[in-house]
Amino acid sequence: MTGRVFLPLLRRDLLLAYRRRSELLLPLVFLMVVVSLFPLGVGPGLQVLSRIAVGVIWIAALLATVLSLDGLFRGDFEDGSLEQLVISGHSLPLAALARVAGHWLVAGLPIVLLSPLLALWMNLGEGGWSVLVISLALGTPTLSLLGGIGAALTVSLHRGGQLLSLLVFPLYVPILILAASAVTAATDGLPYNGQLGLLAAALVAALSLAPWAIAAALRLSLE
Amino acid sequence: MLKARKLQLERHFEPVFAPVDLDVAGGELWLLTGPNGAGKTTLIRLLAGLLRPTSGTVSRAPGPVAFLGHQLGLKDDLTVAENLAFHQALTGAEAPVESAIAAVGLEGARNQAARTLSAGQRKRCALARLLLAPAPLWLLDEPYANLDAEGVALVDRLLAEQLDRGGACVMSTHGALRPPELPWRELAIEAPS
Amino acid sequence: MSTVKRIFHQFGSPPWLFRFAGFAIPWLWAACLGLGAWGLWWGLVKAPPDYLQGESVRIMYLHVPSAWMSMGIYAGMAVFGFCALVWRVRAAEVIALASAPVGAAFTLLALVTGSLWGRPTWGTYWVWDARLTSELVLLFLYLGVMGLAAAFDEPRKGARAACLLALVGLVNLPLIHYSVEWWNTLHQPASVGVEGSSIHPSMLWPLLLMALATKFYYLANLLTRTRLQLVVENRKSRWVRDWVLETR
Numbered sequence: 092m093t094g095r096v097f098l099p100l101l102r103r104d105l106l107l108a109y110r111r112r113s114e115l116l117l118p119l120v121f122l123m124v125v126v127s128l129f130p131l132g133v134g135p136g137l138q139v140l141s142r143i144a145v146g147v148i149w150i151a152a153l154l155a156t157v158l159s160l161d162g163l164f165r166g167d168f169e170d171g172s173l174e175q176l177v178i179s180g181h182s183l184p185l186a187a188l189a190r191v192a193g194h195w196l197v198a199g200l201p202i203v204l205l206s207p208l209l210a211l212w213m214n215l216g217e218g219g220w221s222v223l224v225i226s227l228a229l230g231t232p233t234l235s236l237l238g239g240i241g242a243a244l245t246v247s248l249h250r251g252g253q254l255l256s257l258l259v260f261p262l263y264v265p266i267l268i269l270a271a272s273a274v275t276a277a278t279d280g281l282p283y284n285g286q287l288g289l290l291a292a293a294l295v296a297a298l299s300l301a302p303w304a305i306a307a308a309l310r311l312s313l314e
Numbered sequence: 315m316l317k318a319r320k321l322q323l324e325r326h327f328e329p330v331f332a333p334v335d336l337d338v339a340g341g342e343l344w345l346l347t348g349p350n351g352a353g354k355t356t357l358i359r360l361l362a363g364l365l366r367p368t369s370g371t372v373s374r375a376p377g378p379v380a381f382l383g384h385q386l387g388l389k390d391d392l393t394v395a396e397n398l399a400f401h402q403a404l405t406g407a408e409a410p411v412e413s414a415i416a417a418v419g420l421e422g423a424r425n426q427a428a429r430t431l432s433a434g435q436r437k438r439c440a441l442a443r444l445l446l447a448p449a450p451l452w453l454l455d456e457p458y459a460n461l462d463a464e465g466v467a468l469v470d471r472l473l474a475e476q477l478d479r480g481g482a483c484v485m486s487t488h489g490a491l492r493p494p495e496l497p498w499r500e501l502a503i504e505a506p507s
Numbered sequence: 508m509s510t511v512k513r514i515f516h517q518f519g520s521p522p523w524l525f526r527f528a529g530f531a532i533p534w535l536w537a538a539c540l541g542l543g544a545w546g547l548w549w550g551l552v553k554a555p556p557d558y559l560q561g562e563s564v565r566i567m568y569l570h571v572p573s574a575w576m577s578m579g580i581y582a583g584m585a586v587f588g589f590c591a592l593v594w595r596v597r598a599a600e601v602i603a604l605a606s607a608p609v610g611a612a613f614t615l616l617a618l619v620t621g622s623l624w625g626r627p628t629w630g631t632y633w634v635w636d637a638r639l640t641s642e643l644v645l646l647f648l649y650l651g652v653m654g655l656a657a658a659f660d661e662p663r664k665g666a667r668a669a670c671l672l673a674l675v676g677l678v679n680l681p682l683i684h685y686s687v688e689w690w691n692t693l694h695q696p697a698s699v700g701v702e703g704s705s706i707h708p709s710m711l712w713p714l715l716l717m718a719l720a721t722k723f724y725y726l727a728n729l730l731t732r733t734r735l736q737l738v739v740e741n742r743k744s745r746w747v748r749d750w751v752l753e754t755r
Contacts, residue, residue, distance in 0.1 A: 099403035103389070110391040171385025174364060178381040179404050240675055244668050248658050257654060258672060261647045262679050265686035272693060293682075304675055307592070311667050313364050325661055327740040366595075 096181035097189045104193030118155040119201050125151040126209050137214045144213035145223065145274040151209070152202050152227060153234065153263055157256050159198040160238040163190065164246040164309065173313060183309060184302035191232075191239045191305070199231035216278035222287070226270040229290040236294075236301035237262045243308035266293060315340050315451055315482045316361060321370035323353075323360060329506040330356055333370060336501060338482045340450070343473060343496055346486040348503035354486035355384065357503060358455045361484060378405065380449035382457060386440040390429035394420055394439050397428055398446060405447035414445040418468060433460040444472055452476060454485040470495060512594050519598030522746040525737045528730040535727035539720050546716030554709050563627040568713055570620035572721040573613045574638065577645055578680075580610030580725060584652070585677035588670030598733075600666040603673065604656055605732035609725055611649035617642050637691035641684050648676045662740075 108115060129147045133139055167173040167190075176186055206227050210220050241258040245251030273286035316338040323330050331353040338344055346354045359365045361372055362381045388397050398411045415424055418438040423431060428439065437460050444452060457469050474496055476483055518524065550568035557564035584606040591599035621639050622632045633639070652669045659665030741747050 095406055096404065099400060102403075103392070103400050106396070107389060107391050166389075169385065170389065171383050171387035172389065174362075174381060174383050174385065175387040175401070176404075177364060178362060178379055180378065181404065240672075244655060244672060245658070247664075250658075254651075254654055254658055257647065258651045261644045261651065261683065262675070264644055265679070265682045268686045268690045272690065300678070304671065308668070308671055311664065311671065314366060314661075314664055324663075327662075328743075 096176075096179070096186045100176075100186055100189040101193050104190065105196065108193070108197040115197055115201070118159045118198050119205060121158060122151050122155040122202060122205065122209070125154060126212060129213070141214040141216060141278075144210065144215040145219065145271045145278075147213055148206060148209045148215075148223065149227075149230075149267055149270055152206075152231065153260075153267065155202060156199065156231065156234045156238060157259060159194070160235070160242045160259070161245075161252045161255055163194050163239060163242040164312075165242075165251075168246045168312065173309065177310065177313060183306035187239065187243070187305035187309065188298075188302045191235050191302075194239070195232050195235045199235050202231055203227045215274070218280060219274045219278035222277035222283055223274045225287060226273050226290060229287065229294055230266050230270045233266055233290070233294045233297045234263060236297040236305075237266075240301055240304045240308055243305045243312060246309070247312040266290070269293070315375045316484065317371075317373045318361065319371050321357075321360060321367050321372060323356060323365060324368040329368075332504040332506050334501070334503070336361075336484075338451075338484060340480040340482055341477050342482050343477060343498040344482075344484045345498050345500050346484065346503060347500055350488065352503045352505070354488070354503060355455055358453050358484070358486055359383070362453045374451060377451070378447060378449040380444050380447065380452045382440055382444070382452075382454045384455055386436055387443075388428040388436060388439055391427060393425050393427055394431070394442075395424050397439060398442055401443050402446050407447035409446050409448075411446065414442040417445050418442040419464070434462055434465055437461055438465060438468070441469065441472060444476075448479070448481070450481045452481065452483040452485070454483060456488060457485055458487060509594075511590075512596075515590065515594055515596040515599065519596045521598065521737045521741050521744075524598050525734055525746070525750070528734040528737075532727055532730050532734070535723050535730065539723035539727055542716055542723060543720035546713050546720050549716060550710075550713035554713050557710075560628060563624060564710075566620050566624040567710075568717050570617055570624055571714060572717045573617040573620060574642060575718060576721045576725060577610055577614040577617050577642060580606050580613060581645065581648065581673070581680065582677060584610060585670075585673040588673040591670045592667060592674070597663070598737075600663065600670060601733050601736050602729065603670050604666050605729050605736065606725075607649055607653045607656070607669070607673075608732075609728050611646060611653065613721070613725075614642055614646045614649055618646065635691070637688040640691070641687045644683050644687065645680070648680070652676070 126147055129143070130140060133143070164173065167176070177183060203224060206224055207220060210223055215223060238255075238259045241255045241262075242251075244258065245255050248254065269286045269290050273283040273290070276283040276286065316336065318334055318336040321334040321336070331348075334357060336344070346357055348354055356365065358381075360367055361374075362379060363372065363374070364381075389400070392400065394415060395411055398414060401407070402409075402411055415421060418441050420435060420438055420442065423435055428436060431439065437457075441457070458466055461469065473483055477496065518527075546568065551565050554565070554568075556562045584603045587599045587603035587606065590596060591603055618639065621636075621642065625634060625636070625639075626632050629636075652673050655672055656665040656669035659668060738747055738750075
């Protein structure tokens with residue numbers, strides 16, 4: 092009974108995302124705009140850009156994730172789908188995981204796929220490209236999971252969006268540090284497997300803990 | 315089937331209503347009545363387990379519960395059939411979606427996005443969920459709201475079938491109380507002392 | 508009923524906690540002021556200046572206890588938050604929420620004293636030193652908890668949401684702390700040693716006194732806030748009416 096919630100929910104979310112496919116592009120456009128502002132702000136010097144490239148790309152990815160997270164549970168909360176989900180008696184953590192997985196597929200994965208273009212713009216060293224993609228592939232699901240906790244806590248608030256960023260950015264600090272250091276190490280020709288391993292460990296930990304926190308926060312928000 | 319003992323909920327450290335005791339047996343229809351703001355919706359949500367009481371207990375017989383709230387739980391971007399198919403997948407219901415659509419009279423709107431439906435049609439679509447997955451206990455918040463005379467008759471028919479099956483229903487109705495042509499019992503929600 | 512719950516229901520019953528707090532608060536304030544005055548005198552007057560940093564080292568007697576308290580209070584808040592969520596004890600919610608502003612104040616104090624201390628030591632008010640950065644993130648965590656609690660209309664809902672967030676923050680806090688320290692060693696190979704690895708006893712004693720004084724300050728402040736909140740939310744109950752009549 093409880094296992095039957097993941098796939099229907101994921102399928103429904105992907106269908107809903109497809110129906111609103113024009114909105115899917117917004118976080119990506121946001122990401123590109125933010126990154127393209129940096130050369131305008133700090134000057135087009137390639138050396139400066141390549142030194143700040145990792146930080147800029149990762150912080151832009153972080154902002155784009157939080158921007159799209161605000162709506163993660165809001166629709167389900169406002170139209171009563173969340174109530175139906177809770178009443179159905181299915182495992183709420185599993186449902187939360189499905190919801191986050193759907194969010195990552197439509198909002199996180201495109202960031203990963205777009206990152207080589209951003210690396211090109213920011214003149215990231217050749218050695219760092221693949222590591223940037225891997226770090227985003229390992230890191231953005233963790234961002235979605237941790238951010239899901241914040242989104243679930245603020246879903247019943249009218250102005251949850253601004254609060255959401257205050258709640259989740261401190262939680263993102265370790266991910267940002269690990270990812271940036273992995274890519275920097277790669278461009279400097281240093282070993283980076285340790286950082287990527289820790290990113291993977293963070294993902295596993297978030298996968299196993301965050302759904303429970305999200306479920307508890309959702310129940311609380313319905314009260 | 316549903317039992318509540320000294321059920322109470324506080325908001326801003328004040329009780330919303332006087333403690334509620336309720337015993338619902340199979341085949342019974344209960345109406346929750348009270349003026350606006352008395353806490354009908356709150357009580358239904360407490361009985362459904364969406365709210366946790368400040369004090370007192372609720373116990374439900376094991377088995378699925380059907381809940382119809384103010385927010386109908388329809389996805390605007392999905393069609394009537396898709397909405398129901400999702401509910402079917404979620405509940406593992408056996409009944410075919412098509413017959414539920416026919417029973418609530420939405421054949422014509424089958425492939426229309428829920429966004430384009432009228433308030434009454436949306437309500438019918440939500441009611442069709444009750445037909446998909448038979449639940450022994452129904453908790454309905456204002457099931458008559460937004461419905462035309464035909465829709466009201468539909469709700470009454472659904473209720474009669476539910477009671478015939480030995481199922482139970484607790485529903486709230488506001489001021490313009492329209493008791494269905496069925497035997498029903500009333501729980502008047504009282505203000506806290 | 509589990510043992511934990513029984514304990515909570517005794518110590519967490521509002522009238523009992525209210526009376527206990529009323530009894531303990533004067534003693535706690537007295538201990539805080541006494542120890543604080545003693546520690547400050549020892550630290551600011553009696554203890555010797557540092558042979559490297561001179562008189563500026565005396566900021567340590569405020570900075571280090573504040574930094575300790577900022578982390579300790581967060582842990583305490585999260586533990587009470589856990590109890591509030593699991594056993595749904597209102598008193599634990601109140602204590603957890605009352606801890607947040609005190610902890611945030613200590614965090615702010617640690618940041619301000621740290622940057623004042625940094626001026627003579629590093630030559631600037633702010634460097635992205637591991638400790639200061641950790642404290643800054645901690646301040647954001649506190650502000651998040653307080654902001655979340657305040658954003659809800661229904662106070663108990665806000666309290667439970669804040670407790671949950673505090674708990675999530677507690678799991679993350681060590682990760683944040685270690686990642687920031689590690690990040691710092693990456694970028695600043697020669698980090699400035701502010702505190703010597705071994706500390707002379709003449710400096711240790713005033714530090715310990717101040718650490719104790721800040722703990723009593725926390726307890727006194729916490730119970731004062733808790734007591735106020737208990738009166739406000741139980742204003743209609745009998746024991747508050749009795750207390751008002753008694754004290755009139």
